[in-house]
Amino acid sequence: MRNDKKLLGQYFTNPTIAMFMAQLVLDSKTKSVLDPAVGPGVFLQCMEKIKTNQLEYTAYEIDDNMIDVFKKNNLYNVELCKHDYLTDIKQKKYDAIICNPPYNKFQEIINRKEYISNFKKYYKINMSGYSNLCVYFLIKSLHELKKTGKCAYIMPYEFLNTGYGTVIKKFLLNEKRLKTIYKVNNKIDLFDDATTTSCIMYFDSSNNREIEFISIDSIDELSNGKYQNRVLHKYEELNPEEKWNKYFCNYKTKYNNLILFRDVAKVSRGIATGNNSYFCLSLNEIIDKGISENAKVRCIAKSADIKKGVFTEKDYLELEKENKKVYLFNGCNAETRQDYEYIDYGESVSVNKSFLNSHRTPWFSLEKKEAAPIWITVFNRGNLKVVRNETNAKNLTTFHGVYFKDYDEELINAFFCYLLTPISQEILSKNKREYGKGLDKFEPNDLNDSSVFDVAKLDKSDLNKVLSIYEKIKKEGIGNVKLEELNNIFLRYIL
Ligand SMILES: C[S@@+](CC[C@H](N)C(=O)[O-])C[C@H]1O[C@@H](n2cnc3c(N)ncnc32)[C@H](O)[C@@H]1O
Numbered sequence: 001m002r003n004d005k006k007l008l009g010q011y012f013t014n015p016t017i018a019m020f021m022a023q024l025v026l027d028s029k030t031k032s033v034l035d036p037a038v039g040p041g042v043f044l045q046c047m048e049k050i051k052t053n054q055l056e057y058t059a060y061e062i063d064d065n066m067i068d069v070f071k072k073n074n075l076y077n078v079e080l081c082k083h084d085y086l087t088d089i090k091q092k093k094y095d096a097i098i099c100n101p102p103y104n105k106f107q108e109i110i111n112r113k114e115y116i117s118n119f120k121k122y123y124k125i126n127m128s129g130y131s132n133l134c135v136y137f138l139i140k141s142l143h144e145l146k147k148t149g150k151c152a153y154i155m156p157y158e159f160l161n162t163g164y165g166t167v168i169k170k171f172l173l174n175e176k177r178l179k180t181i182y183k184v185n186n187k188i189d190l191f192d193d194a195t196t197t198s199c200i201m202y203f204d205s206s207n208n209r210e211i212e213f214i215s216i217d218s219i220d221e222l223s224n225g226k227y228q229n230r231v232l233h234k235y236e237e238l239n240p241e242e243k244w245n246k247y248f249c250n251y252k253t254k255y256n257n258l259i260l261f262r263d264v265a266k267v268s269r270g271i272a273t274g275n276n277s278y279f280c281l282s283l284n285e286i287i288d289k290g291i292s293e294n295a296k297v298r299c300i301a302k303s304a305d306i307k308k309g310v311f312t313e314k315d316y317l318e319l320e321k322e323n324k325k326v327y328l329f330n331g332c333n334a335e336t337r338q339d340y341e342y343i344d345y346g347e348s349v350s351v352n353k354s355f356l357n358s359h360r361t362p363w364f365s366l367e368k369k370e371a372a373p374i375w376i377t378v379f380n381r382g383n384l385k386v387v388r389n390e391t392n393a394k395n396l397t398t399f400h401g402v403y404f405k406d407y408d409e410e411l412i413n414a415f416f417c418y419l420l421t422p423i424s425q426e427i428l429s430k431n432k433r434e435y436g437k438g439l440d441k442f443e444p445n446d447l448n449d450s451s452v453f454d455v456a457k458l459d460k461s462d463l464n465k466v467l468s469i470y471e472k473i474k475k476e477g478i479g480n481v482k483l484e485e486l487n488n489i490f491l492r493y494i495l
Contacts, residue, residue, distance in 0.1 A: 007104065007108060008062065008063050008066075008102055009037075009101065009102020009103050009104055009133065009134075010039060010063070010066065010102070011100070011103075012039055012040060012042065012100075013042050013043070013100045013154065014219075015042060015046070016219055016222070016223065017154075017184075017200070017219075017222070018042040018043050018045075018046045019046045019049075019050075020200075020222045020223070021043065021046075021098055021152040021154075021200060022043055022046035022047045022050060022098060023050060024150065024152045024202050025096040025097070025098050025150040025151060025152050025202075026047055026050060026051065026096060026150075027150070028052050028053065029095065029148070030051075030053075030055065030095045030096045030150075031053075031054075031055065031056060031095050032055070032056045032058070032093075032094045032095050032096070033047060033055050033056065033057050033058070033094060033095065033096045033097075033098065034057075034058045034059070034094040034096070034097045034098075034099075034141070034144065035057070035058075035059045035060070035097075035098055035099055036059075036060045036085040036097070036099050036101065036137055036140070036141055037060060037061070037085065037099055037100065037101045037102060037137065038059035038060060038061045038066075038070060038080075039061065039066055039069075039070070039100075040066065040069045040070055040073050041059070041070045041073050041074045041078075043098045043099075043100075044057055044059065044074060044076075044078065045073070045074065047098075048076060056077075056079070057076070057077070057078040057079065058078070058079045058081065058092075058094070059078050059079070059080050059081065060080075060081045060083060060084075060085035060088070061080065061081075061082065062082070062083070062084050062085075064082075067080065067082055084111070085137065085140070086111070086115050086118070086136050086137065086140060087111070087114065087115075087118065089118065089122055090144075092144065093144055093145065093146045093149070094144055094145060094146060094149055095146055095148070095149045095150070096149060096150055096151070097141045097144065097145050097149065097150075097151040097152075097153075098151070098152050098153075099137060099138075099141060099151075099152075099153050099154070100153075100154040101133065101134040101137035101138070101153070101154075101155075102133050102134065102137075103132055103133065103134050103156050104132065104133040104134075105132060106129060106130045106131060106132065106164075108133075109133050112129065115127070115136050116129065119136065119139065119140075122143075123139060123140070123143055125139060125167065125171060126167060127139070127164075127167065128163065128164035128166075128167055130162075130163065130164040131164040131168075132156060132158075132159060132164070134153075134155055134156060134159070135155075135159060135164065135165070135168055137153075138153050138155065138168070138201070139168065139171065141153065142171075142175065142177070142203065145177075145203065146205075147205060148205045149205060150202075150203065150204050150205065151177075151201075151202070151203040152200060152201070152202050152203075153200070153201045153203075154198050154199075154200055154201075155198060155199055155200075155201055156197070156198055156199075157183060157197040157198055157199045157245075157434060158197075158433060160181070160199070160243065160244035160245065161243040161244060161245050161431075161433065165244075166240050166241055167240075169238075169240035169244065170240040173235055173238060173240055176206075176207050176208050176209075176235060177203040177204065177205070177206075177207075177208065178201060178202075178203055178208065178211055179202050179203060179204045179206070179208050179211065179212065180200075180201075180202040180211070180212040180213075180214060181199050181200070181201055181202075181211065181212070181213055181214070181244075182199055182200040182201075182202070182214045182215075182216050182222070183197075183199045183213070183214065183215045183216065183248055184197070184198055184199060184200065184216045185197075185215065185216060185217045185218075197434035197435075197436055208235065209234060209235060210232045210233060210234045210235060211232070211233055211235065211238065211247075212230060212231075212232055213230070213231045213232075213233060213244075213247045213248045214227050214229065214230045214231075214248075215228075215229040215248050215249075217229070229248065229249070231247065231248060231249060233247050243431060243446075243449065245430055245431065245432075246430050246431070248430075249430065255427065255451075255494050255495065256493070256494060256495070257453060257454065257457060257493050257494055258427065258451035258452065258453060258454075258494065259451065259452065259453075259454045260448070260449065260450075260451060260452075261447050261448050261449070261450050261451070261452045262448040262449065263405075263454075264404065264405065264407065264415070264452060264454060265374075265402045265403055265404040265405060265407070265415075266402075266403045266405070266448065267376070267400050267401070267402050267403075267444045267445075267447040267448050268369070268400065268401055268403065268444050269378075269397055269400055269401075269443075269444050270369070270375075270394070270395040270396045270397040270398065270399050270400065270401055271299070271328070271366060271367045271369055271394055271395070271396050271397065272356060272367065272396070272397050273328065273356075273366065273396065274351075274354050274355065274356030274357040274360070275351045275354050275356075275357060276301055276325075276396065278329070278346055278349070278351045279328050279329050279366070280299065280301045280325040280327070280328060280329075280396070281296070281325060281327045281328070281329055282320075282323045282324060282325050282326065282327070283320050283321075283323060283326070283327070284323050285325075285327075286327055289338060289341075289342050290336065290338030290339075291327075291329060291338060291339060291342060292333075292334070292335055292336045292338070292339050294330075294333040294334075294335055295329060295330050295331065295333045295334050295335065295336075295339045295342075296327045296328065296329065296330065297327065297328040297329075297330050297366065297394060298316065298326060298327060298328075298371075298391065298392055298393040298394065299325075299326060299327060299328045299393055299394045299395070299396060300319075300326065300375075300389075300393050300394075300395050300396065300398075300399070301325050301326075301396045301398065302324075302325075302398055303377050303385065303398040303399060305319055305324050305326075306375075306385075306387050308387075308477050308478070309386070309387060309388060309416075309420065309473050309474075309477065309478040310387075310388045310390060310416075310470075310473055310474040311375075311387050311388065311389050311390060311391060311393075312390050312391065312474070313390065313391050315391075316391045316393055326393065328366060328394070329342060329364070330364075330366050331343050331346075331362065331364030331365065332362065332364065332365050332366070343364055346363075346364060351363070351364075352364070369394060369401065370394070370401075370403065371389065371391065371392045371393055371394050371395075371401075372389060372394075372395060372399075372401025372402055372403055373388065373389055373390075373402065373403075373404065373412050374386065374387065374388055374389065374401075374402035374412065374415070374416055374419070375387040375389055375395050375399035375400070375401060375402070376399060376400045376402060376419070376442065376447065377398065377399055377400075378397065378398060378399065378400060378441060378442060379435075379439060379440070379441050380432075380439075380440050380441075380442070381438050381439055381440070382438070383425050384419070384425055384428060384429075384442070386416060386419040386420055387399070388412075388413065388416040388470075388474075400442070400444050400447065402447075407455075407456070410463065410467060411455050411456060413466075413467060413470045414455040414458060414463055414466045414467060414470070415452075415455045416470070417466050417469060417470050417473070417486050418452070418453055418455055418466075418486075418490055419452075420473075420478065420483060420486065421483055421486050421487040421490055422483065422487050423487055423490055423491055423494055424452065424453070424490070427450065427451055427452070428442075428447065428450050428452075430450065430451075431446040431447065431449060431450040432446065433446065453490055453493060453494055457493060458489075458493070462489050462492075465489060466486065466489060469481060469485065469486055
């Protein structure tokens, strides 16, 4: 038996949430109940409190220590299976299934191959090798749910939005038992210490025609059942290939004139050096090491170095003067003895052996990327940080670069202004990945797939207004500009 809190996904459900889920699945006809990852047993304890008739409990737990905790906490009669739930394939079906499964990334699933082949054999489903462990739990449980049964599962919200979720969403759409997805705002602690945004999925016995997408902002909403944000979508409207986060809001019908970000520009990640402490250098280091003009490339390594919305040549020179790391060493352009000595030094301290560099030929080559006119930070708290880069500095992975297709300088400046507005931030936020505790992440394709306003649609007078605000931002900084004014210009086209 394995014994590691993280590996076993031992994050315990908040009792209010557990009670809410118990109430969802329990009714006067429930007899048999399954918890496939029981831990200390919070769900069964809730059921004991609200049951109206005798229940037969079955529970699975793989960890010996947890089994001891469970036995101390739960004195009622439970068939406790000390076994990996996923390999215990039985024909038995249950009236109610309730679960907070372990969340483990695919790399951490030791028995991945066995699960995939079992699932193909028994459930005729081709699971993606990238699936999170919780997804196997969900699929198996849905096969063990009686036709008249009900099921509630806590799942990581990411699975609705990532590639491995597609096959599962197809399955769910086919089954038509999914009734509600409660997306729980990441400021609410569903568990003791996990930092993932989660959702509660509720399945019932009907042949559902639509799915309710409910966003929960406070635990009270769950207790009193008064939902502020509830959107219904018909089964046939739902596309398993798409990210489902957009279904939690009605923005498609709310907004006009939006196009895909990828139709305007391509967002791609910044340069990954493989070893910033070797490749990123300050001006003093460049001088000390005697790196030649040709072998240095301007760069921005840290998002914290960028203090203003518009990053100009003057700002770059100031960072250089402050001795920030604003150069990359490009060994492929080495021409002087000192350049080659720096390459030799890299080998002497094994930079060539690090993962990325050992897979490059030569190991010191840099990814070929142009300087991007707009940068967007990868991780954000609250609003996305957007920078208009007027220099030829390249960005490292702290920023994604935005490379435009047809926009000229004026339209790029106007688009930058648009990205700053609350309306743009709200629309883009539909595609964010929530890391929990208020931290959000955008992968390049999250942005490429999101909707933006095509600033080429601005009429001449509005474009001029936006461009004069751009000049103000450049001179005085974002803090001194009323974003409402910009927002109102764009809202006239979008709403
Ligand atoms: C996220 S915790 C949930 C515990 C409890 N149900 C709750 O909600 O507080 C998941 C539990 O599943 C157990 N577990 C992990 N892998 C398992 C497996 N393959 N089969 C059965 N239990 C497993 C872990 O030891 C852990 O106690």
